[in-house]
Amino acid sequence: MALNIPKYTPPDFNQEIFINAPNATLVEVVKDGVSPANYHALSVFPEYFKINNKWVLATESRMDTVCVAYDEMGKESVNIVEFRNLKVGDKVVIGRTEDGSQGIYMYTQGFVNKSHDSDTFAFRSGRSRETAFSIDYDQLYEILKHEKAKNGYVTWVLGTAISLDEDTRNAMERLIREGYVNAILCGTSLAAFDLECGTFGTTWGQKVFRREQNTYENYYETINMVREAGSIESFVKSGQVKDGIMKACVECNVPFVLASTVRDRFTLPGTYDNVYEAQNAMRKHARKTSTIIMVSTILFTIATGNMTPSYNEFDGVIRPVYMYTVDIQEFAVNKLADRGTLTATSVVTNTQDFVKNIGRALA
CATH class of the missing domain: 3.40.50.10690 (putative lor/sdh protein like domains)
Structure with missing residues (x-):
């Protein structure tokens, strides 16, 4: 069987929900290893952060981490780090919603095959001891x-x-x-x-x-x-x-x-x-x-x-x-x-x- 790597389709950022969304709130770290309150903890799913009206994808989103944003105009980017690795001056994204309303958007359909009626991100299916592998x-x-x-x-x-x-x-x-x-x-x-x-x-x-x-x-x-x-x-x-x-x-x-x-x-x-x-x-x-x-x-x-x-x-x-x-x-x-x-x-x-x-x- 030929390998068909799922292609990633980004969200349509021309939609009003994205255009009207505010920029993500950034709060600086004041003590190494301690995040500001109401930090946004990441998941395994693709997540975007709006910085200077630009939606930036976190390419290494993983569990139990926080997003450190760089908001220099024209050089917007994010870095995903563990809490213990936060440094004074890091700008952490604040917010607990993931629907864009706080400049944070978790995207679950990037690899979904559009020909199937599916709303899951993953390319897996359930497995058990009765599965043929x-x-x-x-x-x-x-x-x-x-x-x-x-x-x-x-x-x-x-x-x-x-x-x-x-x-x-x-x-x-x-x-x-x-x-x-x-x-x-x-x-x-x-x-x-x-x-x-x-x-x-x-x-x-x-x-x-x-x-x-x-x-x-x-x-x-x-x-x-x-x-x-x-x-x-x-x-x-x-x-x-x-x-x-x-x-x-x-x-x-x-x-x-x-x-x-x-x-x-x-x-x-x-x-x-x-x-x-x-x-x-x-x-x-x-x-x-x-x-x-x-x-x-x-x-x-x-x-x-x-x-x-x-x-x-x-x-x-x-x-x-x-x-x-x-x-x-x-x-x-x-x-x-x-x-x-x-x-x-x-x-x-x-x-x-x-x-x-x-x-x-x-x-």
Whole structure:
């Protein structure tokens, strides 16, 4: 199937509702990290702000953020920032309505196919364990081919399960080497288990997995060896890692972000142990991604999905950011939508099988 990226159709700003709307109210920040009262909090939908009688689109609208406006005549623009990143002097848009009456307009029909009777913004449909996902796989294959050919930015958010199965791990490595991965966001465990397998040929200390016999000896030894080397990159370059996801990332210059959790027992060097620093590092990739695939990790999926714009501007064109959330639990894939990210396509399946299917089709 050929990929048909939905085209964005902006509102008709010649309508009276837009012409007669006032400019957005702007109030300056007087203390770093503290927004003026009645701030306008953004959503995942496209939003416009009227500045000097000009409607400006926020190209990186995302949840739990505020709009900082720049109102120099002829250079009107907006920047979407987190509350904690507000600085004294920033001009924040004030207002709680989204119908244009306060110079703020939330637009839900930018990507709607006009041939259908639909009033939803999203390009998704409902998913459940009874859904046949064949068409989703076919579309994703075409999306990834398109992103590779057009220099898109594909971010993968990966849970530990991806590094615990040999075939899945191999498939992910091939996808990295074939150019279908531009960044990986994950926790310490995925990287550590992957490096254990690449170094010792074991997972949880076993070459053949038996739940009752698992041990962390090789896992901890691997982390210790990486810490002695000083970094994952140095450990990989030492030649001790034979294969795997981290090795492919280092050799293919694919960036990865390791975010720690409060329960991490023994972390790899390079792991972000400050939540704001981790968030900033993850957001650098989320803000420029054109397709994001979140697999087998509920907390990372929710965190990354909420900080990822559902649409963005690429080479001057407004287009949707394709989002996929994949988990064997229906609860897990729906949790992202429950938290407000409405544009993700959910796939309820064994995540190891999912990655192997992608690998067989593309790599």
